[in-house]
Amino acid sequence: MVRNATSAAVRSDLAADRALLGRTGTAQRVSDILRERIAEGYFAPGERLSEDAICAGLSISRNTLRESFRLLSRDRLLVHELNRGVFVRRLTVADVIDLYRVRKMLECAAVREVDGPNEDIESIASAVQEGDQAASRHDWQALGTADLHFHQAIAALAGSQRVDEFMRGILAELRLVFHAMDDPRRFHERYLPRNHEILERLEDGDGVGAERLLAEYLDDAERQLVNAYAKLA
């Protein structure tokens, strides 16, 4: 009986894994855990991740953990130095500039095509709403993630699975930059009203107008972020 119940619980876990197609089990699961830890800043940029320590902590083998490390290195969240181990990525100012160059290309191209009602705009609107609620709660962490959701939704206007995935990676890297800064409040707070404006243009079907606002937004954000980041490095 008990054995059956346990077996059923395990089975449903495996079924859930199977649903997410690429799942290979442990390695993928572990990489998701580590990705989360990195995203929330538990592992700081520059920190070295010891194989033995994490193996022991998560009760997995070195081989499995190494597979997880590979996945995260591929996502640029970890850097692998030969015979030295893996470290949480520490981005340079040049990286920040590169990230914003990519964002300008993708996000601007995505909004420019908008010339009428588009159902994908709903997810942009809900990201803006998410930001409003976070701001009213004075939850600046949540405001930051709402801003990322906003721009992820912007990129999704392109309607390309690969652009979506690329953008996810870009924003995950950007999160590393935000974690290196002390005060996320002032940074994200300033841009909330501009997200509203961009949304309005899109809802009016004015893609080129939205593009202009978005380009200004990204230039300002890049300038401010580079200034703040250069002081730390």
Added chain:
Amino acid sequence: MVRNATSAAVRSDLAADRALLGRTGTAQRVSDILRERIAEGYFAPGERLSEDAICAGLSISRNTLRESFRLLSRDRLLVHELNRGVFVRRLTVADVIDLYRVRKMLECAAVREVDGPNEDIESIASAVQEGDQAASRHDWQALGTADLHFHQAIAALAGSQRVDEFMRGILAELRLVFHAMDDPRRFHERYLPRNHEILERLEDGDGVGAERLLAEYLDDAERQLVNAYAKLA
């Protein structure tokens, strides 16, 4: 003496590895070998790659090979099915459309910014020249890769390391599509003169003119490729 000479030779190999920063040794090397085999069509789309067979063939352990598989899966060249193994990716028509959507976004945005002399245009010119030579040799395989080099150089105009890498992946996927087709000649041959035209515009600093030609090029190529590919699937 002999021992010293051998040691020196090995050392220079390792030094070369170290120079290419991300090198982690065997796994990376093996993934490069497999990537090459896939690119040249030795492993056909849909084919399963046996762990034992490749381990034996390359004289490496399963653990190392599995790390290589991870790397290639991350590049979308292999797909990993749980408890079934890895297969060479087989792209759908939707994938082809997605790939061209990305190309239009990136390549058009890259050329649009050109408004004057640019040293990066040299590599575009040499790719065109590479295509001319391949065509004169009637080497259609080489013509195909020259075309890919051309578009890689186009994307490089953006001046972003991440865009370069993304584009490399996009074009590697596209190679899988070309391998599924029988006659690469007619496909690539048609577009060589258009590459010349685009290059001329860029050398004249006419970015927007180049963008228009490039957009037409990509639309035509997509249409033709989708038609040919739909017949196979």
Added chain:
DNA sequence: GCATATTTGTCCGTATGTATA
């Protein structure tokens, strides 16, 4: 539908090489 062989998933132990105190 069942029993088989094959293949993958995961883990362990170890020998070797590398970096660092």
Added chain:
DNA sequence: CTATACATACGGACAAATATG
């Protein structure tokens, strides 16, 4: 220079899933 700690890579083992008869 030595010693310690760690990463790399290998080979073997067993369970679980899949493919085959």
